[in-house]
Amino acid sequence: MAELVYDKTGRLLFTKEMKKEYTLLIPQMLPDHFAMLVSIFRSEGYQVEMLENTGRSVIDAGQKYVHNDACYPAILVIGQLINAVQSGKYDPHKVALVITQTGGGCRASNYIHLLRKALEKAGLSFVPVISVNLSGLESNPGFKLSLGLLRKAVFAIIYGDLILNVANQVRPYELTKGDTDAAVQHCMDFLLHDMDQGKGMTYKSMRGYFDRITSTFKAVPISGERKVRVGIVGEIYVKYAPLGNNNLADFLLAEGAEPVIPGLMDFIIFKVNNREVDVNIYGGKWIKERLCHWLQNYLMKYQHAMIDALKRSGFRAPGDFNDLHSYIKGYLGDGNKMGEGWLLTAEMLELIHTGVPNIVCTQPFGCLPNHIVGKGMIRKIKDDYPWSNVVAIDYDPGATKINQENRIKLMLANARALSKTQTEKEAAGNALPTS
């Protein structure tokens, strides 16, 4: 059995022996994206599992072991991990926990430390914790984010984004309930299978897979008149994770709306772009700036390929990262980078510019960056785009679904009234500006 080895600060390391013996547990955020990432990690010789435990017991575990004033995503992510370790499903001495660390000025960079404190409280301090970050924080001998692995991860993210995009455009209109989910499953099946064999992870072959995905969804029979589109933006965890936002996308669907969820790639590019911007604003090594610039272009090439694939197949395509960036002039500076930073405001603006003026802005209760970039920008957005219809919803263990849903329903009622007047005005040849 692998020995417990500590570094000089007393941090428990994930050793090479552990890599052979241990199973890595990953909290869930975006089910499809993460499933592919898991598959990639497996191909690199790790034993990995994405957690699917959910419900009150996860929240209870989080509240029991995490400072209750910490943000909701920390409570959920750590609750999910601890709940899994305690579930009896795994040998606690044979698991390691994986958690991301953004390294920015937001509280989120501290999740890993809160997790360690929680493990200690739960008598599980022998469980190693692995930080996944791109800031060079906390290295482990048994865990390396090699360039090859990172390159593969880019594919998981971009495939995931494409599926997210098309599935959300098809699901509200499917004739037979469940068809879209079946299509998602079908795509995931062939992607996971082929990626396991190393296929689909070149730029060229990727484009072929893109077409396979879009045509799979094109084949789903749909009908019905256009539904009200509602964008979901916000703090990254509650924006994406159904556990975090009380199944927001499903709720919107049930209310007869079409959810529009911006993809993950923009966030990744945003984090790369921040480093380049830092050098511009504050000074630093030009090589870092060039490297980040190159990396941004590299990632955007993939993003462009996805946008092309969407357009090619007649799906509505989002703007690229540069489009998003261009919207924040007059709102926020490039340097606003903590948490989701200017990207969150940019996503709201992009949605408004592309005909989705109805937006749910999600954040954990008391989220620090969102005071500024979420709630703090809605006033100006409303001034500049009077027809925009943004509702800010707080999530935390005490917030009740009924209050959240009532507020979202108000937004939807406004959205319907808005689309009615817009249809009337369009009929009168006097369309509201949409871009």
Add this chain to the structure above:
Amino acid sequence: MEFRVGIDIGSTTVKVVVLDPDNNLLFRSYERHFSKTRERAAETLRSIQEMLSGQKIHMVITGSAGLGVSKASGIDFVQEVYATAAAVNTFVPNTDAVIELGGEDAKIIFFGGALEERMNGSCAGGTGAFIDQMASLLNVTIGELNELSLQHEKIYPIASRCGVFAKSDIQPILNQGGRKEDIAASIFQAVVDQTVAGLTQGRELSGKIVFLGGPLHFLTGLRHRFVETLKLDEDHAIFPADGDCFAAMGAALCSVDYSPRPFEEYLKLLEESVDATGVLDVMPPLFASQTEYDAFLARHNANRPPETDLSSYTGDAWLGIDAGSTTTKMALVDPQGGILYSYYHSNQGNPVAIVLEQLKEIYKRCGDRVSIKGSAVTGYGEELIKNAFQCDLGLVETMAHYKAAAHFNPDVDFIIDIGGQDMKCFKIRNGAVDSIMLNEACSSGCGSFIETFAKALGYDIAAFSKLGLFSPRPVNLGSRCTVFMNSSVKQAQKDGASVEDISAGLSISIVKNAVYKVIRAASADDLGRQIVVQGGTFLNDAVLRAFEQELGRDVVRPTIAGLMGAFGAALAARDLDLKASSLLSNSALQSFSHSAKPTTCGLCTNHCSLTVNQFDGGRRFISGNRCSRPLGKEKQELPDLTAYKYRKLRAMEGKGFGSGVRGRMGIPFGLNMYENLPFWYEFFTKLNFEVVLSPESSRKLYIKGQHTIPSDTVCYPAKLLHGHVEALVEMGVDAIWYPCMSYNYDEGIGDNHYNCPVVAYYPELLSANVPLLKQTRFLTPYVGLYRHKDFKKRIAKLMEAEFSIPKKESIAAADAAYAAYDTYKRDLWSKGQEFINYARAHHLPILVQAGRPYHIDPEINHGINDLITGQGFVLISEDALSHLEGYEARKVLNQWTFQSRMYNAARYVCSQPDMQLVQLVSFGCGSDAITADEIRSILEEGGKLYTQLKIDDINNLGAVKIRIRSLMAAMEERRK
């Protein structure tokens, strides 16, 4: 056209209206539903069956609790704010804005230009339920509260964020003798402030405003507060006759969008629908059987003081009084601790009268047989009662409770007390109180919460909690702040939970709150092995059982759990071993009189709200003061580094050594400017700008900018900035300088050197939300002072672009600015050392206030510094000590400069025997959720006590005082 019916089911009431085709209101009703929403609505409909029978009508449901009924019955639903907007459009055309207050919701609708609708977020109290709670706290009906408010003379600042928080503001005012009339008006003002601050979010409230909803319909006092605050005249403040039913009327108007049905069909749908039961999250029962309950009772009832009887007793006795926040407790004991007489009752907002009446009773029963040899008082009203009745001793509550617990279990190592307002718990190590945990303002009011809730459901507290004992499936209501529990309960009811299940669930929630939120324990062993529980709330068997279940072990609840504070005080009085007590004699009581008058102290900028209590014979007691000056004594001037720093920073305005020809540069005096001002002052005066500081922070300044705050949960220091920048614009400055700073100085003591997101980017928020800023040049560039060379290059470029200043000049100014900042820091360090030396020369304890630089703002810390030095401490700030320790790896990511200083200061304090530390935490500060635990562990590992002071826009220092005094008492115990 058919008749239209609108049903508005809110959190507490059901409103039903019928409109005829010409929009005439044929019928309206407004009734409380006591959680029986569907039944109430059906009953009302049946009462108008005659009018509508056999007709095809339109009907829709609206309201926060209407959604569930709509789903269950299949009757269509419209959102209530949307419905209200429709009603206002029809019945009060040309309206600019609507303010609607409901049972638990507050809404604003803006017409004109773009229609905007807002509802209170998840953390907002100022609504009908809040007013209900406050009325029951004052022991008056809603109507009486309204009447009282009309007689007010002054308004106290009361936190308007949430009910629980406001309660802890009001209680001390009550206990210190504040007038109910003034408090009633202050409660309404809090509702107004909450609505304006929470909902306008930067949009101007002006023009013709319509006021709707139950509370605004019935409470004229509340109307007055709104009209006065918004400066409205009669033409612009509209209170429609049916303002309490507008949402229902709107629903009726909207109902034509849905197809009509026969009236009987609607009625049938409503009556026959089964309430949709969602998946209820339930927990195991508290007691499975009566036998189990009996054994439980027998075990706890064994913990009782010796039996005595006052009517036959002859000898000495000692009196203890616990003037708690909502209740007054008294105990008279014999030398063995046997209880001769006891009293436990709600203080009904007037503790002096209660104690007077009881003292008379005690003297009567004692006759000549019993002589009272000593008296002690503890609790919120300690000082008032001590002064009123000349008690021998006043002691802090924590000590009183420990004294009492030790009587029952000398080996006690953990005490938890849940009273009406406060949750206190502390460990006992080596016979001394070791680490005190008080609940933060946000989750207090636990006991009284159940009580209010019981009342709302039509039960008294005892009957209500008994209901839960044998509930087969207590509902899981979560464990966050009690304010949120209201909505959790609503949801549970919707999902079909019975009153029994909810009662049990509430008991369990309070326990979870105590264990996980206040104590933050992971297991029973975290607390202790010998646990004694006290406080009135633990007299509730359901709460006690839930506590034992949660911890998985038995605890001790003395039969006098509710009396422990008074009992402990009596024991303390006994241990004084006095020959005679100074307590007012029976004859003195006969001529006792008491009156209280509020006033505002004008002796310094704190402007304390004082209450002057006048007793017979010219005795006076003044409460609400922070320092001794209003008492006629000279202010004790112990060295206080925070005051020194504040004065120094405030002086940094004007032209300095420059000419000021380049214009007047405004700098908002808030947030990180408390750190960076020495730098910018030098920089701009060197460039021949005149530096203009915004005025000193004050509540008035806060109110000034309040209407532009977009996020009501951000910290108070940030909220203040809105007033600061508005004031600068009004002062006519040429530009305002408020740069964005992701990074702070790198002092080499952390893993990184960020500012928190709010400090870093608040300038951009102001720019987007404060319309007045369009009238000036508001400069918010991104700067990084930590890279000197890069900064100089960039600032020179910026100054050239903005003000055509030659680059060389800016670079020289920047050099001078770095030097000035360095001088400032060094002065601070040496001054700190000087104060420490002073303390040591005079044998005074040293207290380190660890917070952010802006916590020295008197409006932010509410004069805590004066309170601390008033207790005999020399006060030092964290930044005077942090440089004395180097970098050390922490168990958290140590990435914020200001926070890194606190860790270092805590480490330094651990190395100094005569220092203790208190951490100042602004309510809503997310980064302190991280730092608090870490600082606690640094201090506890170093053998120090951890004390946290949570501060917000409230300025009542009662809770702070308890913490500081408990800290002092614990320090004394340790010295012994």
